[in-house]
Amino acid sequence: MTPPRLRAPLERLYREFDYRGRIANDAIQFPRRYPDPADREVVALLAACLAYGRVDLFSREVERVLRVMGPRPAAFILGFDPARDAPRFRGFRYRFNRPGDIAAFCLALQRILRTHGSLRAYFLRGYSPGDAHVGPALERFVAGIVDQDLRPVFPKGRPSRGFLHLFPRPSAGGPCKRLLLFLRWMVRRDHLDFGDWVEVSPAKLLAPIDTHVENMARAVGLTRRRSRNWAMVTELTERFRRLDPGDPVKYDFALCHKRMSGDCPGRRDPVRCRGCGLRPVCRHWQRNGRGPTRTALPR
Ligand code: SF4
Known part of the structure; x- marks a missing residue:
């Protein structure tokens, strides 16, 4: 069955959203600075891995790491010498992460780039077009x-918790928002996503769900799940897929930033909701306040 009520409002949001006006508030601003795909994928992974918490706070630390890496981050990674270069991250500190985590990130990527040539080639080794989605490849x-030999950074052979926090596994059940965001950037191509990994179909992407996307999904009745986890990721993606089978995560940026920017108050507000194209399907404007009728859900 088609989801007539949701498709038109979400398509309008996707079409009319002010993407350029929000780039400076999104981690994608960092990889966008690099014209060479080799630099871009390395910076994208770094920025995505650190994209938790407040944008202004993690952005400051991403900037700090990029200053150390210089104008060619991929070349920096390939030439990374833990003894010489790790101390240059000394000033880095962000919530769960410390300088050693960034040094381990560089070393792990160096081993992968030396073996496979690029993150793209490395990802493709584990990707099968026959898989239902990118989960198994991720x-x-x-x-x-995380299984790389990182003893030059972690002499006891045990990765730090901070380093592991950068790379959540789907099998652990969490939403893996940051890595799914990275894949969105690399695979999709439109206003702002790069589309460098052409071998991966955008149809196989999974939704990167943060608190803003979750709240917007609830507002339009796309999910009733209580927990933001892998089950929510697959469920929500399946519903987006019924709206656009070839490009299910295309609404992600607009939904996230509509809420993050404060444009959506997350409640019935006659002034701020005026002109919102989602209002006909927003639960805050339903008569009983309990959400859109079930016919609004993609099935
Ligand atoms: S109608 Fe208001 S609360 Fe609902 S999605 Fe739009 S801005 Fe947000």
């Missing part, structure tokens, strides 16, 4: 990174 991608 599991292999993460396993290959």
Whole structure:
């Protein structure tokens, strides 16, 4: 059955959203600075891995790491010498992460780039077009990174919790928002996503769900799940897929930033909701306040 009530409002949001006006508030601003795909994928992974918490706070630390890496981050990674270069991250500190986590990130990527040539080639080794989605490939991608020999950074052979926090595994059940965001950037191509990994179909992407996307999904009745986890990711993606089978995560940026920017108050507000194209399907404007009728849900 088609989802007539949701498709038109979400398509309008996707079409009319002010993407350029929000780039400076999104981690994608960092990889966008690099014209060479080799630099872009390395910076994208770094920025996505650190994209938790407040944008202004993690952005400051991403900037700090990029200053150390210089104008060619991929070349920096390939030439990374833990003894020489790790101390240059000394000033880095962000919530769960410390300088050693960034040094381990560089070393793990160096081993992968030396073996496979690029993150793209490495991801493709674990990707099968026959898989229903990128979940299994992402599991292999993460396993290959965290299982690298990182003893030059972690002499006891045990990765730090901060380093592991950068690379959550789908099999752990969490939403893996940051890594799914990275894949969105690399695979999709439109106003702002790069589309460098042409071998991966956008149809196989999974929704990167943060608190803003979750709240917007609830507002339009796309999910009733209580927990933001892998089950929510697959369920929500399936519903987006019924709206656009070839490009299910295309609404992600607009939904996230509509809420993050404060444009959506997350409640019935006659002034701020005026002109919102989602209002006909917004639960805050339903008569009983309990959400859109079930016919609004993609099935
Ligand atoms: S109608 Fe208001 S609360 Fe609902 S999605 Fe739009 S801005 Fe948000």
